[in-house]
Amino acid sequence: MADAPEDNTGSLKEQLAKVFEVSIKVTVPDESQVVPIIAPCSKKESGDYQCNNAMSLWSKIKGKGTEFKGPQPVGQAIMRNLPASDMIESCSVAGPGFINVKLSTQWIAKSIQKMLIDGIDTWAPKLPVKRAVVDFSSPNIAKEMHVGHLRSTIIGDTLARMLEYSKVDVLRRNHVGDWGTQFGMLIEFLFEKFPDGEVNDQDIGELEVFYKASKQRFDGDKEFKETAQQAVVRLQGGEEKYRKAWAQICEISRRGFEQVYRRLGVHLEEKGESFYNPYIPGTLDLLRQKGLIKNEAQAIKFKEGQVIKIEGAKVEKNKEDLVIKIERGQVITIEGAKVIKNEGAKVVKIEGARVIKTEEGEVIKNEKGEVIKNEEGKVIKVEEGQVIKIEGAQVIETEGGQVIEIEGAQVIEIEGKDIPLIVVKKDGGYNYASTDLAALWYRLNEEKAEWIIYLTDVGQREHFEMFFAAAKLAGWLPTDKNKYPKTSHVGFGLVLGDDKKRFRTRSTEVVKLVDLLDEAKRRCKEALEERGKAAQWTPEELEQTSEAIGYGAVKYADLKNNRLTNYTFNFDQMLNDKGNTAVYLLYAHARICSIIRKSGKDIEELKREGQLKLERDEERKLGLHLLQFPEAVKEACTNLLPNVLCEYLYDLSEKFTSFYSECQVVGSAEERSRLLLCEATAVVMRKCFYLLGITPVYKI
Structure with a gap:
C-alpha cells in the first residue's frame, strides 16, 4: 500500500483529496484523471467529511469486466485502499458508496497548535493564478463619492485582500471617469469664472456644486454649449491651457476620493479613462485586422x-x-x-x-x-x-x-445578441466599450494579468457579457471559462432605504459617502459614551474605537449579503450588538482578548510549551471549524462572494460562544489548553476582519 502524501498544506478538503487520490488510483488503476469529490458530511453524526466518487466510478467501469458489483463495493475498496494517514481517525461506507471520514481529534489539535507557532498565513489557500487585476470603486471626476460607490469599493477591497492573502499578485485599479465630453463643460466654465487663469481650490469651492452650475449653463446656453464642445477637442488635442485646467480639476477630485479611501482603509492605484485613451486606436486596429469591426449599415428595401x-x-x-x-x-x-x-x-x-x-x-x-x-x-x-x-x-x-446603405457606427457583432457592441460612435468618438477593450488589452499584454475582475452594479451585466465575448472573438481570452487568462464581472445590487427605494436623503439627494461614515462614527461614539467609556478611555482610544466599530459596521452590513441582491441600509440594525453584525463580532473578539488578559498567562510561552487538547465535544467542534478557515477563503475567492467569509466568521463566533458557555477557561484544570483554543479563535477572527477590511478592537 502506498504511503499518504507528506504534503499537509491546503484546506482540509484538499488534504483529504490527496489521500483519496492515492486510494482511487490503486482501486481503479485503468481510470485516469479521477478527481476525488470531497464534501462535508450532511449528517454530522456520520463523520466530518465524505468522499463521493463511488457512484460515478461505478458508472464508468460497469460492463468492463470489473470485479465490482455496484457502487458500494467500489466505496468499500476505496476505503480499504486508503493509505495510513495521521489526519483520519475512522471511515465507514454508507448508502451507494459514500465514504464517511472522521478526522483525528489529536491531528486537529496539532494542526491548530502548529498554526499558532508558524502563523495564520501558513493556512492561506492556493489559487491557480499568479497575477490579477481588480477594477473597483471607479468614481467620476468632479463628483463626490456617494452611497452608490460603497458596494464597489468595499466588495472590491475585500476580494483584493482575499486574493492577496492567497499569494496572488493583485493590481488594484481605480478606473476613474476622468475623460470625456463633460470636461469641456467644466473647463469652459472655469475659464469663464476665472479669465486670468489664476484659480485655487477655494475659488472653485465644492466641486460638485461647481459641476452642477456648469451643467446648468451647458444645458441652457447654446453658445456656451458650442464653446464647451470645442474645448473638448482642444483638450484632446493636447493644448497646454486646457490640459492644465483638466489636471487641476482631476487633482481636486482625487484629494476628495483619497479622504474617503483613507477612512475606509482602501488602497488603489489610479488608472483612469485618460490613461487608456492613447491605446484605443491601436487596439481597434488589431480588431479590424481580425475582421471583427464592421460599419453598421442600414439596408432599406x-x-x-x-x-x-x-x-x-x-x-x-x-x-x-x-x-x-x-x-x-x-x-x-x-x-x-x-x-x-x-x-x-x-x-x-x-x-x-x-x-x-x-x-x-x-x-x-x-x-x-x-x-x-x-x-x-x-x-x-x-x-x-x-x-x-x-x-x-x-x-x-x-x-x-x-437598396440604400448608410454608414453608421462601427460595431462588433456578438452571436446571440440582438444588438452589436458599438466600439466607435457614429460621430467617430469613443465610448465605454472602446475604452474597456483598450484597458483589457493593456492588462493582458502589458501588465500580464491572468484574471481581470470588474466590479459594477448588476445593471451593466450585458455590457460586460458583450465586451468579454468580443475579447474571446479576438482570441485574447479562451472560450473555456475555466481556463486562464479570464475575466469576471462582479455585479452587485442596490443599496436601499427603509422605503425599499434607492437610499437617499430626505431631500431626495444621493447620500454622500463621507456623510454616511460621519454618521456611523457619531452613533458609535454616542453609544460608547453612554456606556461610560469616555471616563475610562483616552480621547484617542474613544475616537479609534468609534471609527473601527462604525466603519466596520457599515462594511459588514454590506458584505454579509450576497452581493447580487439589494440590501436595506439601516443604522439601527447594523449597529446592533446582537445577531449577525460587525458590532457583535467585534465584541466577541474583544471578549476573547479579555479572557486571555485576565488569565495572567503569557500566551506566547503557552504557544511554545503548552499542549492543545480537544476533549469536550464543544472544543472539537470549535477546533474543526478553525481548520475550515482556508476552505471558506478559497470558496469566497473562487466564487467572488465575500458573504461566504462573513458566514464563516459568524459561525466561528457562535461556536466559540457555545464552547465558552460549556467549558470554563480561567481557573479550570484545562486552562492552558483552552487558552490556546481562545488564542487560535482570536487569531482566525483577526484574519477574517483583515480580509473584510475591518479593524479589530481589543477591549470594549
Whole structure:
C-alpha cells in the first residue's frame, strides 16, 4: 500500500483529496484523471467529511469486466485502499458508496497548535493564478463619492485582500471617469469664472456644486454649449491651457476620493479613462485586422413608388405627432414584403399611420402624441405608401426599388445578441466599450494579468457579457471559462432605504459617502459614551474605537449579503450588538482578548510549551471549524462572494460562544489548553476582519 502524501498544506478538503487520490488510483488503476469529490458530511453524526466518487466510478467501469458489483463495493475498496494517514481517525461506507471520514481529534489539535507557532498565513489557500487585476470603486471626476460607490469599493477591497492573502499578485485599479465630453463643460466654465487663469481650490469651492452650475449653463446656453464642445477637442488635442485646467480639476477630485479611501482603509492605484485613451486606436486596429469591426449599415428595401426619407440628426414630428421608437436590430416591414432593417438604434417616424400590427397580430392604435416603443424585437407593419423617416443620416430621397446603405457606427457583432457592441460612435468618438477593450488589452499584454475582475452594479451585466465575448472573438481570452487568462464581472445590487427605494436623503439627494461614515462614527461614539467609556478611555482610544466599530459596521452590513441582491441600509440594525453584525463580532473578539488578559498567562510561552487538547465535544467542534478557515477563503475567492467569509466568521463566533458557555477557561484544570483554543479563535477572527477590511478592537 502506498504511503499518504507528506504534503499537509491546503484546506482540509484538499488534504483529504490527496489521500483519496492515492486510494482511487490503486482501486481503479485503468481510470485516469479521477478527481476525488470531497464534501462535508450532511449528517454530522456520520463523520466530518465524505468522499463521493463511488457512484460515478461505478458508472464508468460497469460492463468492463470489473470485479465490482455496484457502487458500494467500489466505496468499500476505496476505503480499504486508503493509505495510513495521521489526519483520519475512522471511515465507514454508507448508502451507494459514500465514504464517511472522521478526522483525528489529536491531528486537529496539532494542526491548530502548529498554526499558532508558524502563523495564520501558513493556512492561506492556493489559487491557480499568479497575477490579477481588480477594477473597483471607479468614481467620476468632479463628483463626490456617494452611497452608490460603497458596494464597489468595499466588495472590491475585500476580494483584493482575499486574493492577496492567497499569494496572488493583485493590481488594484481605480478606473476613474476622468475623460470625456463633460470636461469641456467644466473647463469652459472655469475659464469663464476665472479669465486670468489664476484659480485655487477655494475659488472653485465644492466641486460638485461647481459641476452642477456648469451643467446648468451647458444645458441652457447654446453658445456656451458650442464653446464647451470645442474645448473638448482642444483638450484632446493636447493644448497646454486646457490640459492644465483638466489636471487641476482631476487633482481636486482625487484629494476628495483619497479622504474617503483613507477612512475606509482602501488602497488603489489610479488608472483612469485618460490613461487608456492613447491605446484605443491601436487596439481597434488589431480588431479590424481580425475582421471583427464592421460599419453598421442600414439596408432599406421598399416597394416602387414609395418614398423613403432618411433625415439628418434633426428630430421632426410628423403631422400626426405619431412617434415610434425601435431598438437596434429590429425590423420594420412595409406591406408588400419589402423590408426596412434598422440596425442603428435610430428613431423611426411613421406619418399618417393609424394602425400598427406586430408580428404576433397584435393591433396597437395610436392616439395623437402617443409614443410607442417596440422593445421586444417584433415586426411592425405599416400601411403601404407611408413616409418613414429615420433619424441619424443625411437626407436621401429615392423612388426606385434599389437598396440604400448608410454608414453608421462601427460595431462588433456578438452571436446571440440582438444588438452589436458599438466600439466607435457614429460621430467617430469613443465610448465605454472602446475604452474597456483598450484597458483589457493593456492588462493582458502589458501588465500580464491572468484574471481581470470588474466590479459594477448588476445593471451593466450585458455590457460586460458583450465586451468579454468580443475579447474571446479576438482570441485574447479562451472560450473555456475555466481556463486562464479570464475575466469576471462582479455585479452587485442596490443599496436601499427603509422605503425599499434607492437610499437617499430626505431631500431626495444621493447620500454622500463621507456623510454616511460621519454618521456611523457619531452613533458609535454616542453609544460608547453612554456606556461610560469616555471616563475610562483616552480621547484617542474613544475616537479609534468609534471609527473601527462604525466603519466596520457599515462594511459588514454590506458584505454579509450576497452581493447580487439589494440590501436595506439601516443604522439601527447594523449597529446592533446582537445577531449577525460587525458590532457583535467585534465584541466577541474583544471578549476573547479579555479572557486571555485576565488569565495572567503569557500566551506566547503557552504557544511554545503548552499542549492543545480537544476533549469536550464543544472544543472539537470549535477546533474543526478553525481548520475550515482556508476552505471558506478559497470558496469566497473562487466564487467572488465575500458573504461566504462573513458566514464563516459568524459561525466561528457562535461556536466559540457555545464552547465558552460549556467549558470554563480561567481557573479550570484545562486552562492552558483552552487558552490556546481562545488564542487560535482570536487569531482566525483577526484574519477574517483583515480580509473584510475591518479593524479589530481589543477591549470594549
